[in-house]
Amino acid sequence: GIQVEQSPPDLILQEGANSTLRCNFSDSVNNLQWFHQNPWGQLINLFYIPSGTKQNGRLSATTVATERYSLLYISSSQTTDSGVYFCAAQAGTALIFGKGTTLSVSS
Amino acid sequence: DTAVSQTPKYLVTQMGNDKSIKCEQNLGHDTMYWYKQDSKKFLKIMFSYNNKELIINETVPNRFSPKSPDKAHLNLHINSLELGDSAVYFCASSHKPLPGTLYNEQFFGPGTRLTVL
Numbered sequence: 594g595i596q597v598e599q600s601p602p603d604l605i606l607q608e609g610a611n612s613t614l615r616c617n618f619s620d621s622v623n624n625l626q627w628f629h630q631n632p633w634g635q636l637i638n639l640f641y642i643p644s645g646t647k648q649n650g651r652l653s654a655t656t657v658a659t660e661r662y663s664l665l666y667i668s669s670s671q672t673t674d675s676g677v678y679f680c681a682a683q684a685g686t687a688l689i690f691g692k693g694t695t696l697s698v699s700s
Numbered sequence: 701d702t703a704v705s706q707t708p709k710y711l712v713t714q715m716g717n718d719k720s721i722k723c724e725q726n727l728g729h730d731t732m733y734w735y736k737q738d739s740k741k742f743l744k745i746m747f748s749y750n751n752k753e754l755i756i757n758e759t760v761p762n763r764f765s766p767k768s769p770d771k772a773h774l775n776l777h778i779n780s781l782e783l784g785d786s787a788v789y790f791c792a793s794s795h796k797p798l799p800g801t802l803y804n805e806q807f808f809g810p811g812t813r814l815t816v817l
Contacts, residue, residue, distance in 0.1 A: 623801065623802040624806075636790065636811070683803050686745070687735075687745035692740075693741060
Protein backbone atom coordinates (compact mmCIF):
# COMPACT_ATOMS: atom_id res chain seq x y z
CA GLY A 594 0.00 0.00 0.00
CA ILE A 595 0.86 3.63 -0.17
CA GLN A 596 3.48 5.03 2.23
CA VAL A 597 3.29 8.58 3.59
CA GLU A 598 6.33 10.21 5.15
CA GLN A 599 6.44 13.60 6.85
CA SER A 600 9.37 15.80 7.77
CA PRO A 601 10.59 17.15 10.04
CA PRO A 602 9.16 15.07 12.91
CA ASP A 603 9.52 17.98 15.34
CA LEU A 604 9.77 21.72 14.86
CA ILE A 605 10.29 24.47 17.42
CA LEU A 606 9.68 28.06 16.38
CA GLN A 607 9.58 31.52 17.86
CA GLU A 608 6.37 33.40 17.32
CA GLY A 609 6.46 35.24 14.01
CA ALA A 610 8.72 32.74 12.22
CA ASN A 611 7.84 30.97 8.98
CA SER A 612 8.04 27.22 8.38
CA THR A 613 7.62 24.57 5.70
CA LEU A 614 6.38 21.06 6.41
CA ARG A 615 6.88 18.34 3.83
CA CYS A 616 4.88 15.24 2.94
CA ASN A 617 6.19 12.58 0.54
CA PHE A 618 4.00 9.77 -0.73
CA SER A 619 5.08 6.61 -2.47
CA ASP A 620 2.44 6.25 -5.19
CA SER A 621 -0.11 8.19 -7.19
CA VAL A 622 -2.89 9.55 -5.02
CA ASN A 623 -6.35 10.92 -5.66
CA ASN A 624 -6.84 12.67 -2.34
CA LEU A 625 -4.33 14.57 -0.23
CA GLN A 626 -5.36 16.31 2.96
CA TRP A 627 -3.57 18.32 5.65
CA PHE A 628 -4.88 18.33 9.21
CA HIS A 629 -3.97 20.14 12.40
CA GLN A 630 -4.47 18.21 15.62
CA ASN A 631 -4.71 20.82 18.33
CA PRO A 632 -3.66 20.27 21.96
CA TRP A 633 -7.25 19.21 22.77
CA GLY A 634 -7.01 16.37 20.26
CA GLN A 635 -9.36 17.72 17.59
CA LEU A 636 -8.46 17.00 13.97
CA ILE A 637 -9.05 20.17 12.01
CA ASN A 638 -9.17 20.13 8.23
CA LEU A 639 -6.64 22.55 6.78
CA PHE A 640 -6.52 21.70 3.09
CA TYR A 641 -7.97 19.22 0.64
CA ILE A 642 -5.33 19.44 -2.06
CA PRO A 643 -4.83 16.49 -4.44
CA SER A 644 -2.89 18.87 -6.69
CA GLY A 645 -2.08 22.55 -7.12
CA THR A 646 -1.80 25.37 -4.60
CA LYS A 647 -4.27 26.73 -2.07
CA GLN A 648 -4.06 29.49 0.50
CA ASN A 649 -6.06 30.16 3.63
CA GLY A 650 -4.87 33.14 5.64
CA ARG A 651 -1.37 32.50 6.97
CA LEU A 652 -1.40 28.93 5.71
CA SER A 653 -0.84 27.69 2.21
CA ALA A 654 -0.26 24.30 0.65
CA THR A 655 1.14 22.98 -2.60
CA THR A 656 0.87 19.45 -3.96
CA VAL A 657 2.97 18.32 -6.91
CA ALA A 658 1.27 15.04 -7.68
CA THR A 659 3.67 14.05 -10.48
CA GLU A 660 6.61 14.30 -8.06
CA ARG A 661 4.66 12.78 -5.15
CA TYR A 662 5.03 15.45 -2.51
CA SER A 663 3.07 18.14 -0.77
CA LEU A 664 4.23 21.15 1.24
CA LEU A 665 2.45 23.08 3.98
CA TYR A 666 3.64 26.63 4.59
CA ILE A 667 2.95 28.44 7.84
CA SER A 668 3.81 32.13 7.87
CA SER A 669 4.06 34.46 10.86
CA SER A 670 3.48 31.56 13.25
CA GLN A 671 1.44 32.07 16.41
CA THR A 672 1.31 30.09 19.64
CA THR A 673 -2.12 28.80 18.60
CA ASP A 674 -0.45 27.06 15.65
CA SER A 675 1.12 24.58 18.08
CA GLY A 676 0.08 20.97 17.74
CA VAL A 677 0.60 18.09 15.36
CA TYR A 678 0.26 18.52 11.61
CA PHE A 679 -0.75 15.43 9.67
CA CYS A 680 -0.63 14.77 5.98
CA ALA A 681 -2.91 12.00 4.70
CA ALA A 682 -3.15 10.49 1.24
CA GLN A 683 -5.80 8.28 -0.28
CA ALA A 684 -5.34 5.79 -3.09
CA GLY A 685 -7.79 3.14 -1.89
CA THR A 686 -10.71 3.05 0.47
CA ALA A 687 -9.38 5.35 3.18
CA LEU A 688 -6.79 7.93 4.15
CA ILE A 689 -3.27 6.78 4.98
CA PHE A 690 -1.71 9.12 7.51
CA GLY A 691 1.89 10.14 7.98
CA LYS A 692 3.37 10.16 11.48
CA GLY A 693 2.94 13.90 11.75
CA THR A 694 5.08 16.94 12.47
CA THR A 695 4.86 18.23 16.04
CA LEU A 696 5.08 22.02 16.02
CA SER A 697 5.76 24.08 19.13
CA VAL A 698 5.53 27.85 18.84
CA SER A 699 6.76 29.89 21.77
CA SER A 700 6.12 33.56 22.50
CA ASP B 701 -24.17 22.86 13.86
CA THR B 702 -23.32 20.69 10.88
CA ALA B 703 -20.65 18.24 11.90
CA VAL B 704 -19.53 14.77 12.75
CA SER B 705 -20.30 14.01 16.39
CA GLN B 706 -19.27 11.15 18.64
CA THR B 707 -20.43 9.92 22.03
CA PRO B 708 -19.08 9.44 24.55
CA LYS B 709 -16.03 11.70 24.54
CA TYR B 710 -14.34 9.61 27.23
CA LEU B 711 -14.91 5.95 28.04
CA VAL B 712 -13.21 4.14 30.92
CA THR B 713 -13.97 0.46 31.34
CA GLN B 714 -12.65 -2.84 32.63
CA MET B 715 -10.95 -5.51 30.58
CA GLY B 716 -13.40 -8.05 29.22
CA ASN B 717 -16.34 -5.67 28.97
CA ASP B 718 -18.31 -4.91 25.82
CA LYS B 719 -18.77 -1.27 24.82
CA SER B 720 -20.09 0.88 21.98
CA ILE B 721 -19.12 4.26 20.56
CA LYS B 722 -21.70 6.19 18.57
CA CYS B 723 -21.07 8.39 15.56
CA GLU B 724 -23.49 10.64 13.74
CA GLN B 725 -22.99 12.99 10.81
CA ASN B 726 -25.49 15.57 9.59
CA LEU B 727 -23.49 16.54 6.53
CA GLY B 728 -25.46 14.32 4.17
CA HIS B 729 -22.35 12.27 3.44
CA ASP B 730 -22.40 8.85 1.83
CA THR B 731 -19.39 7.17 3.36
CA MET B 732 -18.33 6.87 6.99
CA TYR B 733 -15.11 5.64 8.57
CA TRP B 734 -13.56 4.62 11.86
CA TYR B 735 -9.91 5.40 12.57
CA LYS B 736 -7.79 4.49 15.60
CA GLN B 737 -5.08 6.77 17.02
CA ASP B 738 -2.60 4.96 19.24
CA SER B 739 -0.47 6.30 22.08
CA LYS B 740 2.19 7.45 19.60
CA LYS B 741 -0.48 9.48 17.77
CA PHE B 742 -0.38 7.23 14.72
CA LEU B 743 -3.74 7.24 12.91
CA LYS B 744 -4.88 4.11 11.10
CA ILE B 745 -8.06 3.17 9.25
CA MET B 746 -10.23 0.47 10.82
CA PHE B 747 -13.34 0.47 8.62
CA SER B 748 -14.94 2.32 5.77
CA TYR B 749 -18.64 1.93 5.04
CA ASN B 750 -21.25 3.22 2.68
CA ASN B 751 -24.71 1.89 2.10
CA LYS B 752 -23.36 -0.66 -0.31
CA GLU B 753 -20.11 -1.88 1.07
CA LEU B 754 -18.22 -2.47 4.30
CA ILE B 755 -14.46 -2.60 3.93
CA ILE B 756 -12.52 -3.90 6.90
CA ASN B 757 -8.84 -3.35 7.51
CA GLU B 758 -7.50 -6.87 7.76
CA THR B 759 -5.49 -6.04 10.86
CA VAL B 760 -8.59 -5.18 12.91
CA PRO B 761 -9.59 -7.96 15.35
CA ASN B 762 -13.06 -9.40 14.82
CA ARG B 763 -13.96 -8.19 18.32
CA PHE B 764 -14.55 -4.85 16.60
CA SER B 765 -17.69 -4.49 14.52
CA PRO B 766 -19.25 -1.43 12.88
CA LYS B 767 -23.02 -1.15 12.75
CA SER B 768 -24.92 1.35 10.64
CA PRO B 769 -28.63 1.79 11.42
CA ASP B 770 -28.89 4.43 8.68
CA LYS B 771 -26.74 6.59 6.40
CA ALA B 772 -26.13 9.19 9.09
CA HIS B 773 -24.84 6.81 11.76
CA LEU B 774 -21.95 4.38 12.09
CA ASN B 775 -21.49 2.93 15.56
CA LEU B 776 -18.50 0.93 16.72
CA HIS B 777 -19.04 -2.10 18.94
CA ILE B 778 -16.13 -3.67 20.77
CA ASN B 779 -16.41 -7.04 22.51
CA SER B 780 -14.14 -8.46 25.20
CA LEU B 781 -12.08 -5.30 25.59
CA GLU B 782 -8.33 -5.69 26.02
CA LEU B 783 -5.68 -3.37 27.45
CA GLY B 784 -4.30 -2.81 23.94
CA ASP B 785 -7.61 -1.37 22.79
CA SER B 786 -6.90 1.79 24.77
CA ALA B 787 -6.67 4.56 22.18
CA VAL B 788 -8.53 7.48 20.69
CA TYR B 789 -11.15 6.44 18.14
CA PHE B 790 -12.16 8.90 15.43
CA CYS B 791 -15.21 8.71 13.22
CA ALA B 792 -15.10 10.45 9.84
CA SER B 793 -17.33 10.93 6.85
CA SER B 794 -17.12 12.05 3.24
CA HIS B 795 -19.44 12.88 0.38
CA LYS B 796 -19.52 10.83 -2.77
CA PRO B 797 -16.80 11.85 -5.22
CA LEU B 798 -17.31 14.80 -7.49
CA PRO B 799 -17.65 13.99 -11.21
CA GLY B 800 -14.27 13.08 -12.65
CA THR B 801 -12.73 12.34 -9.25
CA LEU B 802 -12.32 9.18 -7.22
CA TYR B 803 -12.52 10.47 -3.66
CA ASN B 804 -13.70 13.41 -1.64
CA GLU B 805 -12.60 15.32 1.44
CA GLN B 806 -13.05 13.56 4.79
CA PHE B 807 -14.23 15.32 7.94
CA PHE B 808 -13.51 14.00 11.40
CA GLY B 809 -15.41 13.87 14.66
CA PRO B 810 -13.91 15.02 17.97
CA GLY B 811 -12.70 11.56 18.96
CA THR B 812 -13.50 9.16 21.82
CA ARG B 813 -10.73 8.40 24.27
CA LEU B 814 -11.09 4.78 25.37
CA THR B 815 -9.19 3.60 28.45
CA VAL B 816 -9.25 -0.09 29.33
CA LEU B 817 -8.17 -0.91 32.89
